[in-house]
Amino acid sequence: MERTYVMVKPDGVQRGLVGEILSRIEKRGLKLAALRMNVMDEAIAKEHYKEHSERPFFASLVEYVTSGPSVSMVVEGKDSIKIMRAVNGATNPVEAVPGTIRGDFSIETGRNVVHASDAPESAEREIALHFEESEITGYTRIDEGQLYE
Numbered sequence: 287m288e289r290t291y292v293m294v295k296p297d298g299v300q301r302g303l304v305g306e307i308l309s310r311i312e313k314r315g316l317k318l319a320a321l322r323m324n325v326m327d328e329a330i331a332k333e334h335y336k337e338h339s340e341r342p343f344f345a346s347l348v349e350y351v352t353s354g355p356s357v358s359m360v361v362e363g364k365d366s367i368k369i370m371r372a373v374n375g376a377t378n379p380v381e382a383v384p385g386t387i388r389g390d391f392s393i394e395t396g397r398n399v400v401h402a403s404d405a406p407e408s409a410e411r412e413i414a415l416h417f418e419e420s421e422i423t424g425y426t427r428i429d430e431g432q433l434y435e
């Protein structure tokens with residue numbers, strides 16, 4: 287099983303979308319392995335988005351993700367990284383198709399509601415940045431026998 291790091295960003299929390307987003311993830315068949323709400327520390331946010339540190343939007347991006355509580359999670363399942371990227375939709379909501387979280391609930395790239403790791407290396411790095419291994423649970427969903435061939 288593959289793990290990925292997913293976040294409901296502060297705009298998603300303040301717009302009351304946490305339940306909707308968790309529901310979409312669960313209904314898809316992915317497993318919530320860890321879940322937490324907190325205000326992300328500025329140093330953690332800078333580390334999380336370090337690949338964008340030279341970009342003009344870096345300061346406003348760090349300000350955005352630390353501006354209020356966000357919901358961090360570890361999501362688990364076969365191909366969870368690619369599936370969560372598809373569930374979230376394109377980075378720019380203008381290009382995000384309806385049916386995706388960004389395509390249904392957002393307008394601008396700078397307020398695009400959700401994050402999900404984009405590759406196995408970033409998933410591993412982001413999970414380790416935001417969670418202790420002891421916070422990540424292990425259990426069986428009762429529908430796993432039907433979700434997987």
Ligand code: IDP
Nearest residue numbers: 338343347376377395396397398400401402404
């Ligand atoms: P991703 O979130 O879909 O992985 P990235 O290109 O890694 O997309 O960008 C990370 C985040 O940085 C985006 O989700 C968005 O919040 C923000 N961002 C990216 N490009 C821009 C921009 O041009 N203006 C403002 N914010 C941006």
